[in-house]
Amino acid sequence: MVSPILELTDINKSFGHVQANKNINLKINKGTIHGIIGENGAGKSTLMSIVFGLYQANSGSIKINGKEINLRSPRDSIINGIGMVHQHFMLVENFTVLENIILGFEGEAVFGEKLQKAKEDLEKLCQTYNFNIDLDATISDLSVGFRQRVEILKSLYRGAEVLILDEPTGVLTPQEVDELFKILRSLKDEGKTIVLITHKLIEIMDLTSEVSVMRQGEMVGHTKTEDTSKEQLAEMMVGRSVLLRVDKKEIKKGETIFKVNNLSVKDDLDVTRVKDVNLEICSGEILGIAGVTGNGQTELLEALSGIRKVESGSIELFGEKISDQNNFLNPRMLKEKGLAHVPEDRQRMGLISDFKAHENLIFGYHDQEPYSKSAILNNKEITEYSNKVMQEYDVRPNSPNLITSNFSGGNQQKIILSRELNENPKVLLVGQPTRGVDIGAIEFIHQRLIDMRDKGAAILLASVELDEILSLSDRIIVMFDGKIVGEKENKNVTDRELGLLMAGVA
Amino acid sequence: MSNIVVDKSKVPWWVSNVIVPLVNLTLALLVSGLFVFIAGENPIEAVKLIIYGSFGYIQGFAYTLYYTTNFIFTGLAFAVAFHCRLFNIGGEGQAYIGGLGVFLVAINLSFLPVPIVWLLAIFGAFLFGAAWAYIPAYLQSKRGSHVVITTIMFNFIASSLMIFLLVDVIRDTNQMAPHTVKLPEEIWLPSFEAFSGILGIKIRYSPLNLTFLLAIASLFFVWFLVWKTKWGYEMRAVGYNTQAAIYAGISPHKNIIIAMCISGGLAGLLGVNEILGVSHKIQAGFPAGYGFTGIAVALMGRNHPIGILPAAFLFGILYQGGSEVTFEMPNITRYMFVAVQGLIILFSGALENLFRPQIESFFVRRLNREVNA
Numbered sequence: 001m002v003s004p005i006l007e008l009t010d011i012n013k014s015f016g017h018v019q020a021n022k023n024i025n026l027k028i029n030k031g032t033i034h035g036i037i038g039e040n041g042a043g044k045s046t047l048m049s050i051v052f053g054l055y056q057a058n059s060g061s062i063k064i065n066g067k068e069i070n071l072r073s074p075r076d077s078i079i080n081g082i083g084m085v086h087q088h089f090m091l092v093e094n095f096t097v098l099e100n101i102i103l104g105f106e107g108e109a110v111f112g113e114k115l116q117k118a119k120e121d122l123e124k125l126c127q128t129y130n131f132n133i134d135l136d137a138t139i140s141d142l143s144v145g146f147r148q149r150v151e152i153l154k155s156l157y158r159g160a161e162v163l164i165l166d167e168p169t170g171v172l173t174p175q176e177v178d179e180l181f182k183i184l185r186s187l188k189d190e191g192k193t194i195v196l197i198t199h200k201l202i203e204i205m206d207l208t209s210e211v212s213v214m215r216q217g218e219m220v221g222h223t224k225t226e227d228t229s230k231e232q233l234a235e236m237m238v239g240r241s242v243l244l245r246v247d248k249k250e251i252k253k254g255e256t257i258f259k260v261n262n263l264s265v266k267d268d269l270d271v272t273r274v275k276d277v278n279l280e281i282c283s284g285e286i287l288g289i290a291g292v293t294g295n296g297q298t299e300l301l302e303a304l305s306g307i308r309k310v311e312s313g314s315i316e317l318f319g320e321k322i323s324d325q326n327n328f329l330n331p332r333m334l335k336e337k338g339l340a341h342v343p344e345d346r347q348r349m350g351l352i353s354d355f356k357a358h359e360n361l362i363f364g365y366h367d368q369e370p371y372s373k374s375a376i377l378n379n380k381e382i383t384e385y386s387n388k389v390m391q392e393y394d395v396r397p398n399s400p401n402l403i404t405s406n407f408s409g410g411n412q413q414k415i416i417l418s419r420e421l422n423e424n425p426k427v428l429l430v431g432q433p434t435r436g437v438d439i440g441a442i443e444f445i446h447q448r449l450i451d452m453r454d455k456g457a458a459i460l461l462a463s464v465e466l467d468e469i470l471s472l473s474d475r476i477i478v479m480f481d482g483k484i485v486g487e488k489e490n491k492n493v494t495d496r497e498l499g500l501l502m503a504g505v506a
Numbered sequence: 507m508s509n510i511v512v513d514k515s516k517v518p519w520w521v522s523n524v525i526v527p528l529v530n531l532t533l534a535l536l537v538s539g540l541f542v543f544i545a546g547e548n549p550i551e552a553v554k555l556i557i558y559g560s561f562g563y564i565q566g567f568a569y570t571l572y573y574t575t576n577f578i579f580t581g582l583a584f585a586v587a588f589h590c591r592l593f594n595i596g597g598e599g600q601a602y603i604g605g606l607g608v609f610l611v612a613i614n615l616s617f618l619p620v621p622i623v624w625l626l627a628i629f630g631a632f633l634f635g636a637a638w639a640y641i642p643a644y645l646q647s648k649r650g651s652h653v654v655i656t657t658i659m660f661n662f663i664a665s666s667l668m669i670f671l672l673v674d675v676i677r678d679t680n681q682m683a684p685h686t687v688k689l690p691e692e693i694w695l696p697s698f699e700a701f702s703g704i705l706g707i708k709i710r711y712s713p714l715n716l717t718f719l720l721a722i723a724s725l726f727f728v729w730f731l732v733w734k735t736k737w738g739y740e741m742r743a744v745g746y747n748t749q750a751a752i753y754a755g756i757s758p759h760k761n762i763i764i765a766m767c768i769s770g771g772l773a774g775l776l777g778v779n780e781i782l783g784v785s786h787k788i789q790a791g792f793p794a795g796y797g798f799t800g801i802a803v804a805l806m807g808r809n810h811p812i813g814i815l816p817a818a819f820l821f822g823i824l825y826q827g828g829s830e831v832t833f834e835m836p837n838i839t840r841y842m843f844v845a846v847q848g849l850i851i852l853f854s855g856a857l858e859n860l861f862r863p864q865i866e867s868f869f870v871r872r873l874n875r876e877v878n879a
Contacts, residue, residue: 305753330757331752331754332754333755335755341753348747348750349747349749349750350750350753352742352743352750352751353746353747354747355746359739363743363750363754364753366736366740366754367736372735375735375736375737376734377734
């Protein structure tokens with residue numbers, strides 16, 4: 001029997017109302033590569049940050065080598081032999097590799113002989129694991145793959161026995177991934193323990209010997225990698241909870257009113273996130289976009305709603321070109337043409353949390369009558385309207401003068417939804433409509449979307465909740481790595497099928 | 507470091523908007539009193555002198571209101587830009603250039619009927635101040651150059667430009683000092699003593715003039731603009747959350763420019779008070795630091811016209827009462843009162859959060875207890 005090097009018992013952690021980790025139990029055996037897999041937001045990173053001492057758990061215990069320890073800061077973890085390589089590197093760009101590695105520990109190693117010794121030790125480490133790093137190179141001259149190696153080297157030099165890697169391949173090219181995996185295998189051969197956090201099934205199957213699956217803050221399964229398959233993991237990851245019941249009439253499909261041709265979109269860092277996407281939506285239809293977060297859905301919605309510039313391709317509304325690489329209509333013009341948008345991140349984009357509720361209820365429509373006449377806001381109309389819709393959408397508390405940040409997530413979402421649906425849009429773009437929203441509000445929001453569909457709106461719904469996609473959509477497309485990797489009529493589609501497409505497996 | 511976390515929604519408005527500023531102000535005055543004591547004078551006597559100097563006789567009070575006028579303009583200027591989250595430090599330069607606008611309009615159009623000259627001169631002041639703020643605004647919105655840096659630079663540029671103009675271009679060539687000729691007397695704004703003369707009361711000269719009413723009108727203008735029009739709405743939206751503004755189709759570029767131009771224009775109105783109302787000519791360095799003090803006025807007034815009025819009045823009292831003190835108490839110099847202003851800025855601006863969490867949590871606990879009882 002191998003004794004676990006790291007053992008977590010009943011770990012709980014919440015941020016405000018959100019419980020990020022619920023009663024997590026986890027055993028990690030010495031000398032293994034242990035994968036932790038789950039969708040974005042499943043609580044993987046939170047859990048590992050607790051192990052690394054960045055966060056403190058609300059309850060639960062952590063044992064290292066059978067000894068219970070109290071981790072108050074990363075320093076405690078480092079002393080106990082735990083190292084972590086973060087998604088975003090923690091390196092000083094204009095220092096050399098050597099300077100970065102001894103940073104924080106320079107007390108004993110900054111001058112003369114000791115520095116020389118540190119350098120020799122590091123060179124030995126580099127040789128053992130075939131790191132191929134020039135210790136005197138400046139970080140800013142190194143590629144991302146090499147920077148990651150510096151992070152690994154830093155942890156090893158500080159005596160890490162357990163090395164946690166948080167989504168290590170997210171920023172790497174395929175060649176760099178191969179190199180990284182070689183290094184990780186040789187680390188394992190030398191007896192180190194590696195914890196790999198990822199949402200990519202291929203990496204798990206490739207590299208790990210054991211795997212734990214997390215979903216919505218809970219640990220839903222542990223297994224040996226050889227006893228499982230991608231399909232099985234995908235199923236566990238996505239979950240198979242009961243479908244929410246939505247009463248949906250038979251589809252009455254009208255003509256195509258929204259069309260996207262060969263669309264490519266770049267993000268702020270100039271990385272192409274949407275690649276050659278084609279899609280059409282008819283009136284009276286809900287088109288669902290399934291996909292793991294970060295596969296281009298955000299950028300797609302932003303481009304369609306006139307917030308983000310199109311790199312190539314075009315977008316047509318009622319047969320009229322509204323966007324191509326040369327020009328695009330801004331969101332307000334699109335609103336006038338009957339396109340509304342419920343953005344996926346309500347705090348960042350959908351509303352202004354410092355505004356009063358009534359100010360957010362007219363946000364984007366504030367210069368239209370009757371809310372304003374010749375640039376002067378009509379307070380009476382706005383208040384009347386606010387009272388009316390807040391009642392209609394059951395926003396609680398029903399006080400239009402309350403600052404928006406004081407409403408709960410679900411009620412904030414209702415504020416946005418009432419605003420965007422009020423003008424009876426012809427095309428409705430919806431991102432993550434029920435993220436962080438309680439059950440009651442979810443049903444309400446779903447029903448509203450169905451009502452809009454029955455009234456003949458063309459709806460594009462992007463969601464990471466498969467249940468939501470399956471229960472609302474008439475047709476489903478799956479996005480992976482910016483591309484549409486599958487399209488299905490929503491008849492007899494299983495979540496397993498979609499899960500595989502979402503993970504880029506099928 | 508304080509670890510007190512207060513649920514902001516439970517804090518009554520009067521605690522954060524009245525009690526906290528008052529506590530900060532009191533502290534600033536206590537420390538100032540200490541300075542006066544160290545300088546070898548009696549702080550209580552000094553306070554008496556301040557109150558007498560600024561309220562005790564009608565001419566003193568008129569001076570207080572004259573200073574208040576200037577602070578209202580520069581305080582509002584800072585506040586408007588701040589609602590778009592722009593730190594306009596350039597009120598000083600904008601006021602200077604605004605003065606040029608008043609003068610050029612008034613001297614060139616003095617043949618027109620008097621009230622029309624006034625209106626045009628006010629417009630000129632606003633336009634010139636706005637134009638001076640437009641350049642930093644453009645650089646901020648298009649090139650990302652931070653307005654704090656550019657507006658400070660533009661203060662220096664304005665100062666040098668005006669010295670150049672006053673020495674080489676628009677100087678009154680009958681003398682050597684860097685100032686222009688006087689405007690024709692018939693277009694001067696009526697002064698306070700002219701008004702009281704109509705009412706049959708004779709008082710001695712004071713610089714208070716009709717511009718005071720313009721300042722009061724500006725308070726209403728800013729309140730209306732920021733909270734009652736779609737422009738103010740959009741400016742605040744951009745200031746609070748630029749991403750969301752873009753989502754709603756509100757252009758950050760346009761609103762940064764609008765906010766800065768209105769801000770600069772308001773600062774420019776200081777020129778109306780100084781040139782059309784008081785000295786009737788441009789003198790080198792006439793904004794005399796009002797632009798900077800306006801920042802403190804706005805911070806103390808919480809960027810709201812209702813707060814800016816008393817804050818401007820307070821600084822008016824300090825200016826006027828302060829000069830009285832320096833006159834009566836030889837140990838207290840003019841610079842001592844600059845230090846007092848500095849203390850007020852320090853306590854109400856930089857140390858704003860020194861006592862806020864404690865005070866707010868104290869009241870929240872008190873009020874909760876009352877509710878529970």
